[in-house]
Amino acid sequence: MATSIRSRLTLVGLARPGSTIEARWIVGHPMETGFRLDDGGQRIKQNIITSIRVRVNDKPVLDMVPGTGLSSQPYFAFPVVVPAGGGTVTVEWRDDRGDSGSTQQAFVLVP
Amino acid sequence: MAKLLRRRSLALNAFKVLGALGSLSALPWLAARSAHAQAVPKGVTPSSTTSSPVTSAAAVADDTEPDNASPLARSLKAQRLPSDGIVLDFPRLADTGNAVPLVIDVQAPAGLTVVALEILLPENPNPNALLLALPEPLVSYRFSTRLRLAASQDAWVIVRYSDGSKRAAHAPTIITSSACFDGT
Numbered sequence: 001m002a003t004s005i006r007s008r009l010t011l012v013g014l015a016r017p018g019s020t021i022e023a024r025w026i027v028g029h030p031m032e033t034g035f036r037l038d039d040g041g042q043r044i045k046q047n048i049i050t051s052i053r054v055r056v057n058d059k060p061v062l063d064m065v066p067g068t069g070l071s072s073q074p075y076f077a078f079p080v081v082v083p084a085g086g087g088t089v090t091v092e093w094r095d096d097r098g099d100s101g102s103t104q105q106a107f108v109l110v111p
Numbered sequence: 112m113a114k115l116l117r118r119r120s121l122a123l124n125a126f127k128v129l130g131a132l133g134s135l136s137a138l139p140w141l142a143a144r145s146a147h148a149q150a151v152p153k154g155v156t157p158s159s160t161t162s163s164p165v166t167s168a169a170a171v172a173d174d175t176e177p178d179n180a181s182p183l184a185r186s187l188k189a190q191r192l193p194s195d196g197i198v199l200d201f202p203r204l205a206d207t208g209n210a211v212p213l214v215i216d217v218q219a220p221a222g223l224t225v226v227a228l229e230i231l232l233p234e235n236p237n238p239n240a241l242l243l244a245l246p247e248p249l250v251s252y253r254f255s256t257r258l259r260l261a262a263s264q265d266a267w268v269i270v271r272y273s274d275g276s277k278r279a280a281h282a283p284t285i286i287t288s289s290a291c292f293d294g295t
Contacts, residue, residue: 022253031259059247060246060247063244064241065241066242067242068259069230069232070240070241070257070259071211071257072209073210075256076254078253078254
């Protein structure tokens with residue numbers, strides 16, 4: 001399902017093959033808990049990301065299952081190991097309304 | 112599509128497994144609590160002939176949580192998991208609970224790797240904040256995120272290693288305005 005929610009992935013540090021660098025990912029998702037009430041006293045429907053998958057060159061490196069205890073516009077920083085030949089990091093997410101999206105970022109290799 | 116569904120069900124299964132662990136760990140808490148309930152009347156009922164009631168009451172108070180601690184917080188504490196190799200960077204005073212930064216630094220014991228991490232917020236309406244699984248285990252792991260807290264509490268991080276052992280660390284924080292229920 002198409003979504004207007006945007007996310008950004010940044011790779012921090014010198015990407016030497018074999019080294020571990022930090023990836024930072026932020027997504028503009030409301031992460032509505034489902035515990036809040038609107039002005040009319042009606043419960044606001046829950047809308048949270050239910051799964052996040054990180055892959056390096058199509059190899060899964062991190063699976064996350066968020067709950068309601070994450071802030072809105074959730075932010076994650078995690079290590080990724082730079083493969084010998086470089087490549088890309090892909091983050092895919094999916095929420096409980098069926099929205100989904102993905103972000104990609106390529107390693108800029110440093111010899 | 113089928114692939115995505117399978118992935119999702121895998122993730123859900125992982126959550127179920129942890130949920131089952133959590134329900135098992137609630138049992139020691141029940142036991143501890145009933146022991147506590149018995150211990151207090153014992154200490155109080157003898158009249159003031161001896162000084163032992165005071166000391167026993169102090170001993171009990173020393174080993175218990177504040178009365179408002181949730182069952183999950185008590186059960187986590189009761190498990191007495193070692194916290195070696197886990198460093199949490201968490202603000203002592205966060206003011207608003209909407210986005211509290213947490214940095215986790217895990218160093219696995221010699222010969223082991225980090226397989227999974229779980230962040231629990233025991234005083235939240237839904238304590239499961241985040242579950243992480245590493246398909247490619249690493250020896251050290253540095254992870255940060257931002258949490259939403261409904262009340263002042265200890266944030267718990269449970270780490271699972273490649274041999275199936277668990278370690279846990281917790282860090283307290285004080286919230287002056289709650290998230291989850293109101294505001295943003």
